Amino acid sequence: MILEKYLSQKGKFLEDNVDLSAGTIAWGLRAKKRTKENKDFINATIGTATEDDGKLMVLPTLYEELRQLSGDQLLAYANMRGQFDFVQAWKRDTLKTYPAELRNRTEELSTLPVTACGGLTGGLAAMGQIFFNQGDKFLAPNSRWGNVDNVFFKNQQLTEVPYKLVDHEGNLSLADLNEKLNNSQKTEKKIGVYLNFPNNPSGISPTLSQVKELQETLEEMTIPTVLLLDDAYENYCYEDNVVDHSIFPYLVGLNENILVVKIDGASKRYCAYGARLGTMTVGFGLEKGEEEKTQVRELITKAVRTNTSSAPRGIQEALTNVLVDDKKNDQIQKEKARNLSILSKRYKLIKKLGEEQSSSILEPVKFNSGFFSYYIIKSQQSAIDISTKLMENGLGTVPFVNTSNGLNGIRVAFCSIKEERIERAVDLLYS
């Protein structure tokens, strides 16, 4: 490294440890190249929802609103706390996804959303900074998005305590998390937990009774426990028995030791990935006064201010205009429902075809939500070898391997395969 003599310890650590492809981008690039060479190639590496013709699924009402913005609305600085009208509109937009009986209570027990910079990743990084020191123990599922490692373990240098989220039969299980939470009380003064539902890469979300199991463990916690909820894919759910919204309202008000942080944003909720708008909400174990809530919001803003200063303005303006206008809001919700229905059809088909197959190598997890299906490798083979072969044979997938915690599986992004090609994708996968 030519800058060696100038680098800080952190700079050196980043250079040596951070994986810019976060495990997925390199596979995506390979698949893209293949797609150019072979028109029959199926690229199931892309983690954004796409139309059948391969173009990004965008919400026309939002796109139109962005095009109408004035120079000021688009290019002026944004309020470092988030534009006032935007955070109010986002709050209403979030609360309405919860069961009606949980809305008031959730509002009472939490701060309003505060804007983060740089999408959800900005929110995760800011919250990591606020709550954890280098070396602090952080529970993270074995099935997780690669940038979680970059943010928490490689940049912030927290100490990983992995928990198994998916068991050998491919079911979601919170038993290991519950046990590790219980054990942490004997050795730690504070513990952090990363939770992500619908999960990337496994496509799994919990049922209400599974959330209740977690609630019971949390109610008994005797040490400060900070839960970071990465709600990137909230509401993309396809089965009646799963909790089809963030589990945030179930985790507030449990116990004074439990702090829940909800990190969400426009990236997936409004198909605005590159708009880089995320928001953060802190939920408490006990009710707090308005002054205390303001203090917490101001602290979060301090983390934003000292990092990227503020979030982009234009997307906040455009989203506010859409969300506060009944007609436009109605329209955009219809557009979202249309996209969800396309993803739901792809989900149902890939699930059904997978269930019809029998294999001594692949075990599909019981995915029920999100953008991905995921297949555990039952044999001794490495998912990397299998994904490499699949790439040669016409299907781009992403292997998720973590030797330290026994993860060895393949992710298929059904969010970006058109329905009529899913049968061929499943055939290739099981071949």
Ligand SMILES: Cc1ncc(COP(=O)(O)O)c(C=O)c1O
């Ligand atoms: C689980 C999860 N969280 C967060 C993100 C990133 O969100 P953003 O692009 O808003 O930083 C992703 C992106 O793929 C993701 O899969």
